[in-house]
Amino acid sequence: MSSIGKRETLTGQLVRAIADRISSGQYARGERLPTEQEMIGEFNVSRTVVREAVANLKAKGLVHTQQGIGAFVLKDVSAEPFRIEEDNLELLEEIVSVMELRISIELEAAALAAIRRDGDDLTRIKNALDMMNEAIERGESSVLADLEFHRAIASTTKNRHFLSMFNYLGEVLIPRTRLQTHKLNDLPQRQYLERVNREHDQIYQAIKAQDVEGARAAMRLHLGSSRDRLRTNALRVEKAS
Known part of the structure; x- marks a missing residue:
């Protein structure tokens, strides 16, 4: 095994x-x-x-x-419902796997949001951006604002399954709720979070402009960079063990 x-x-x-x-x-x-x-x-x-x-x-x-x-x-065994084993999320390689899942879902969510957004959607997304900036200024955790930003995009797809999937995954989607990702990036926490929110703003601007490919690209950059940094660290840990 x-x-x-x-x-x-x-x-x-x-x-x-x-x-x-x-x-x-x-x-x-x-x-x-x-x-x-x-x-x-x-x-x-x-x-x-x-x-x-x-x-x-x-x-x-x-x-x-x-x-x-x-x-x-069992002859009548039913397929198990989708779920992520929370205990396994103590393992860095499992967090990378969840990030890969997240990327596949949220790239399309961003694209649909760019097509379907209305004024109320843009206000909700922008409010989440502002919440995160305010939390950073106060030196507080911005995890809840980060969750709200991505949840607002899922809601903007007008497809309840995107929102249901996001709500199921919940905080699993935000790696820094399980480990201090700024340390993996060799950056002070504030500098790391400011960079994250600049990436968020690029996503928001593309959705606002109804730039479908731009929204996909901005989300890919945001989540792909996080995945790659986590994967690099996972390899570093594996070589050290």
Whole structure:
């Protein structure tokens, strides 16, 4: 089993690995799972870990067991709803993965916002920009204003699914709620936040001008830069470990 992270137990790693195989169809519905001995050999874990993992999968409604025969994928197992495992967000590589998801969603949100915005939408986006600037001036956290800025853009798409996805992800979308990203950028916090809000202003100006490609490009620059800096740091940490 590849290393997932020190904070995740072996049982948790094994549960996730098997659940992923069930979700992808590698373990088909109704199919028997590998035997305990086979899982011990493949994943390099103890019999206790295998049994705990199977019990966990059973509790999740993914498998059932038959005494003396083994564990089977449920025939009517339903697809798990989309969710991000909060515990994994202690890991830098997982934050990078969430950033990649965020980029794919928010580039299109910015483009739709540029097409569909009205006066009220622009006022809400601009108010969030002003809130962030005021928080920076006071030396306070601007996370809530940052969230409101991106939420306002999601709302401006006039597509409830963009807003629902944003509200589900919530603070997961803002990496600095989980680690001090200004330190990854070798910048004082205020200087880092001012740069972030300049990027926000570029997005706002493109949406205001109904510049669809400009809105995409500004959002790509904003989120892509954050992702690249996080990825560089993740590689640095990996080489040091």
